Amino acid sequence: MKRSLLLLMFSLFFIVSCETVPITGRSQLSLVSSQELNTMGFEAYRDFISKHQVVRNTPAAFMVQRVGGNIQRAVSLFFARQQMSSRLSGYAWEFNLVQDKQKNAWCMPGGKVCVYTGILPVTRDENGLAVVMGHEIAHAVANHSSERMSQQLLVQMGGAALSTAMAKSPQQTQNLFLNLFGVGSQVGLMLPYSRIHESEADRLGLIFMAMAGYDPRGALVFWQRMAASKQGQAPSEFLSTHPSDVTRINNLKVYIPEALKYYRSG
Numbered sequence: 001m002k003r004s005l006l007l008l009m010f011s012l013f014f015i016v017s018c019e020t021v022p023i024t025g026r027s028q029l030s031l032v033s034s035q036e037l038n039t040m041g042f043e044a045y046r047d048f049i050s051k052h053q054v055v056r057n058t059p060a061a062f063m064v065q066r067v068g069g070n071i072q073r074a075v076s077l078f079f080a081r082q083q084m085s086s087r088l089s090g091y092a093w094e095f096n097l098v099q100d101k102q103k104n105a106w107c108m109p110g111g112k113v114c115v116y117t118g119i120l121p122v123t124r125d126e127n128g129l130a131v132v133m134g135h136e137i138a139h140a141v142a143n144h145s146s147e148r149m150s151q152q153l154l155v156q157m158g159g160a161a162l163s164t165a166m167a168k169s170p171q172q173t174q175n176l177f178l179n180l181f182g183v184g185s186q187v188g189l190m191l192p193y194s195r196i197h198e199s200e201a202d203r204l205g206l207i208f209m210a211m212a213g214y215d216p217r218g219a220l221v222f223w224q225r226m227a228a229s230k231q232g233q234a235p236s237e238f239l240s241t242h243p244s245d246v247t248r249i250n251n252l253k254v255y256i257p258e259a260l261k262y263y264r265s266g
Contacts, residue, residue: 038110068095134205210263
């Protein structure tokens with residue numbers, strides 16, 4: 001009886017704490033408001049930028065800003081068409097190239113994007129970079145960070161609200177947030193996205209890059225290069241949290257025809 005009651009309470013808790021992912025329509029757990037998460041993201045981003053070398057006024061840096069700006073406009077148009085522009089409220093977009101040999105990139109909640117110089121030999125050109133940035137931005141605007149943070153609050157802190165968790169266990173909560181993004185080696189490895197998150201980010205990312213004027217078919221060759229780049233080496237940070245395998249390639253082949261519709265008309 002007690003177990004049944006707990007299951008019922010959890011089910012009701014999940015139902016009233018859900019949002020919906022654009023395009024896929026999947027319901028996701030959301031215990032954390034966008035404003036709360038954006039605030040934490042901005043703080044973590046400022047701390048990261050203060051401790052790392054930002055590359056400025058180079059062709060590569062300008063390319064990161066150009067691709068980011070193009071995808072940002074595509075995202076805004078996409079959400080406007082979905083009548084979901086409010087989901088982007090509070091975003092303060094920034095696009096930076098950071099000097100680091102890791103093959104990595106990320107987008108914080110609220111639109112703070114960093115691309116590491118180590119991934120540029122794999123992206124090779126603007127279209128390849130759009131694959132990476134579209135994918136990372138898709139994770140953010142699909143609220144995957146909020147969903148993962150909510151899941152961790154549920155598991156580790158009994159479903160406490162973020163404000164409560166910060167008040168009672170500020171360091172643990174901050175480390176939990178940083179772990180989600182892998183910002184700062186002192187807090188350990190980045191918690192990987194689930195297969196569902198990766199699939200959604202691939203699908204949405206293709207649409208965003210297509211709407212921004214980049215050929216989504218370039219995603220296939222990019223991920224093939226990423227897979228090849230790890231041969232004989234330890235997996236990069238990007239690959240360790242973004243699995244590149246036969247399943248991903250096959251999924252991309254399914255998603256590309258949908259994205260091409262946006263590429264032709266976007």
